[in-house]
Amino acid sequence: MPEHEAGGSLGTPTHEVRDFLRRRREQIAQRWADEPLFRTVFTVSRDEAVEAGKAVVDALAQVADAQRVEDPDAAGFSAVREQLARMGAARSRAGLSATQVASELAALRPPVENLLVADLDQASPEGLRECSTTLTVLMGTLRLVAMQTALSEVQALTDRQRLQLLEVATPVIKLWDGIVAVPLIGTLDSARSQVVMETLLNAVVEQHARFAILDITGVPTVDSLVAQHLMKTVAAARLMGAECVVSGIRPAIAQTIVHLGLDLGTVKTRASLADALGYCLHELGTNIVHTAPDGAGRR
Amino acid sequence: MPTAAGVEARLPIRSDMDLVWVRQHVRQAAAQLGFGLVDQTKLVTAASELARNTLVHGGGGLMEASHVTTGGADGLRLAFSDSGPGIPDLDRALSDGYTSGGGLGMGLGGARRLVHDFEVESVPGSGTTVRVTSWVTRPPRQREDV
């Protein structure tokens, strides 16, 4: 134990709070173990909840010791950051909103406050008020740390999901030996276009494709940026020895492209995916034989 | 009769994601006012160009959409404003192929061709507002009405 004298000498309120936290470590952890935040997360045994609570008390004491009660980046918090994140995440998974998690965190303060008041009954009202304020600030910072950590978890999750979505939304389909197709669906923002280009070029290499079809039937808007992305993709594929065909340009989009003044002259286009496939097969020298039920319809 | 609700809006333009909302709003507002599919597409594309300019060149801003009428015709007016560097030479900016960045330089001039009315207000150093309006053209033309 550091040089701390039990009772008697009054230090700064911050050090008073630090000493109080160290003295009442066990009791605080016991009371927290009954609070929803700990009780519902550590369901295996109560001891586990108490141990987790002690770790948080220790962190708070360390932060107070360093006189950093207002600083969510204080080194003392680092030991419990991960634990707090797991607790917050568990509550979110249980269906609680961020506001509800925040109020569960806020509920940790009153039990500590009560212990503090009981503990400092010898102190002057002035001293007690100062300690109480310090504790409130410290608990507020703890809440901030927990919420920050929880939010960055959420951010990481959405980033991951976004990446997954980008990949899922860009399947490369092998239509024939040497012919791959990418049906594009949704908004072609810059990040997405990058993924499309990489996926397509990889497929060209892996499948030894001579033709790549970009089908834009599912792209709602073709503006100058989307057109630029398409042209870049076509140019890059060409460098890899593959010819790109863009299909699925709907009539409204075709008219818009013309008014916009975009020149897609360098890009081979076909009305539909089927037309594009037909073109590629023809270029590959593959013969398609139509077999009608009877010969009547043939010219 | 189209109503203002669902057309009137002030949308922030601060990120790529905001461009998605802008396009969606314009498409839905245009459909509600009775624009046909081709005109909807033109308006959405013009909005996409102008909103991206607001974001990329103007450093972000907002789009205001409103329902306007004249002589019984319905129109959709879109105003894109930012407080960025402004456009020093508007004629050059409007000419096809001019870009100060790595674009195609087709956005501004192209947007002008996609709408009926187009005006730019730009003060170098204090910002740019581009206002565009398109009118619903209904198939039975005046000539046939008479």
Ligand SMILES: Nc1ncnc2c1ncn2[C@@H]1O[C@H](COP(=O)(O)OP(=O)(O)OP(=O)(O)O)[C@@H](O)[C@H]1O
């Ligand atoms: N809101 C704005 N604020 C400042 N400058 C602008 C703004 N809008 C356009 N400009 C200037 O006008 C130029 C032409 O715009 P335009 O949209 O035609 O081309 P671009 O944005 O460079 O390329 P893109 O074809 O991809 O749209 C821009 O490069 C920019 O210098």
Ligand SMILES: [Mg+2]
């Ligand atoms: Mg532009």
